[in-house]
Amino acid sequence: MRDVYVIGAGMTHFGKFPEVSAIEHGAKAAWEAVKDANINPSDIQVAYCGNAMGGIMTGQECCIGQLMLRDAGIRGIPIMRIENACASGSSALHEAWLMVGSGIYEVAMAVGAEKLTSDDPVRSLSALAAATDLEAEGSMGATFPGIYAMVMSKHMELYGTTREQLARVAVKNYKHGSLNPRSQYRKQLTIEEVISSRIISYPLRRLDCCPIGDGAAAVVVASGDFAKSRDREGVLLAASALTTGMRDGLDDITSSDTTARAARQAYEMAGLGPEDIDVAEVHDCFTVAEIIHYEDLGFCPKGEGGRFMEEGRSSMGGAVVVNPSGGLLAKGHPVGATGIAQICELYWQLQGDAAQRQVEGAKVGLSLCQGGFFYGDCGSAVIHILKK
């Protein structure tokens, strides 16, 4: 595999936009990425579109990538939709990385878009439930909030993680989101507000959960030779690892073997360790998820995620600033867009373009996106490491 660089990024404002289609969002992000990369749409040689729930949400289950890219002037080239539940966007980037890294193509695009708002909230919930094993988990009522409520209870029981420590994840990420013009939420929160927000699935409360929203993100990746030919330095995509669930038994629902395996692969590929990561965008679909990611990514030992948060080690000025964009909790989680939006944020951070939310001196960034429930066979984890 040769070196692959991110040379352009584009992202829409995340939020609830009842009048805007996923196709419009996607076209906007793709066009912004093309402009940012200083290339022409016709320079793109292959494109992958991350979209997880277009069928249930909009009826347009097929060809959504072709339609959004056509509107950005990109057509004729191989275009496929990649679906891998909540990791659809990062899986699309994984494919784009493989295509350029293996030398098959010089320039590829990964675009992710999703529309989750609808006039019928049941439709949105059905779409999200489709990321579980419907027959096994769905029939038991094991929705994602239900599953993560169990994970949260267990982490508190096993490791003494406190309600306040968990709330601090939301407080931190909302604070970051308040500084991000593309974030779905721009307000700040207090610990008290998180803890007293309404119960969704005990002990999980409303502000422990990421919101429903719409949006899109896109990146252009290219070989070093191509980047040079366009005077683009870009950011090195030093590792891309994708794992799928394979765990038997029910021994520990507070850790993710998909994340742990993907992390090992990605660190090895990049020749780096957790201590080298300056900034990370991780899959904080619920507050407890971010705590577990600290542990599975090796930012702290198992069980110490709550303390790691409380001590400010993942906050601005800490050892590794986690979710400076606002994360899924505040910035939002339009499913297919999320994994690519994480890469946009790291690209901006590593180039010093993150304005008010800039992590000072950030040289190495890591993203983690998860698909499905990390415990099940249909779960997946995708990790990327970027380096300036």
Next chain:
Amino acid sequence: MRDVYVIGAGMTHFGKFPEVSAIEHGAKAAWEAVKDANINPSDIQVAYCGNAMGGIMTGQECCIGQLMLRDAGIRGIPIMRIENACASGSSALHEAWLMVGSGIYEVAMAVGAEKLTSDDPVRSLSALAAATDLEAEGSMGATFPGIYAMVMSKHMELYGTTREQLARVAVKNYKHGSLNPRSQYRKQLTIEEVISSRIISYPLRRLDCCPIGDGAAAVVVASGDFAKSRDREGVLLAASALTTGMRDGLDDITSSDTTARAARQAYEMAGLGPEDIDVAEVHDCFTVAEIIHYEDLGFCPKGEGGRFMEEGRSSMGGAVVVNPSGGLLAKGHPVGATGIAQICELYWQLQGDAAQRQVEGAKVGLSLCQGGFFYGDCGSAVIHILKK
């Protein structure tokens, strides 16, 4: 790119199976392909699942590949769903071919599965309509039968193609299907029966159209080194080409530029021409589609597809036997499975394993799968060439 071999194939019976899920069909085909390849499930290093309409049809829009492969003992590896409308299965194979051909992996699986039958026929039609541009084509009522009825009228008008010539495509493919134990239909037809079947969209009649059905197919592809290590000779996958629509204007709806471009690429890659093809599995979603494919693939000059059929040049004993499996018309068209089922048929044909429907002396096979309407920007064509 190094050589890639198909070393195993599996396929379910196609048909209407109200009690069987797409996941069950997919698991069965995947397991059959693993057994046929004489490998273990754990030998598979990466897998792509072609599925186009799982969200609308079953609610399980996400992770369907992981679920079917888990049931075949394949897990832990990168698994993604590839959606490219009716070309989803062949696009999944295209990715698998790229992964092995580029040297990233030694062994990959492409599996395709679809469930199109339902207790509500409207759901099946909505799912199929999702392969058009819903806003543009869908809102005009331009369903696939409507579109192909226009294409059929135009081909008859421009080239004098006769109603009888078109009917012969169905007669030929039903005859082949009657010899294929996995075919949805096993009966033979007469020209009269085709011409007098009920009108769907004038001049298109019921027996000009492929049926709705369920099923799955899977293939294992591997490097030459791996194949040798398992004493498998396999069949060379000599070319894989994927194109997406890029045509402006409405000058000619009786030819497909996606097919023509993919054919040029595939012939060049394989170092072969249309005259070298002994057997072909092409996308006969409607009788007229097969006629057009003869022309766009270079089997005959433009406008002469009807005559080519009438003269028996695509029938058993002809220059290139087209759709010996029964094609989409008789064997059936469970969308995500179709492109991979085509490869299963060619694999069996080139190894002399096609029993009663064997094309004598077949050495080179070609498959063509189309996604969306070939005329629109969201259309695509995928061509594979196999060689023994």
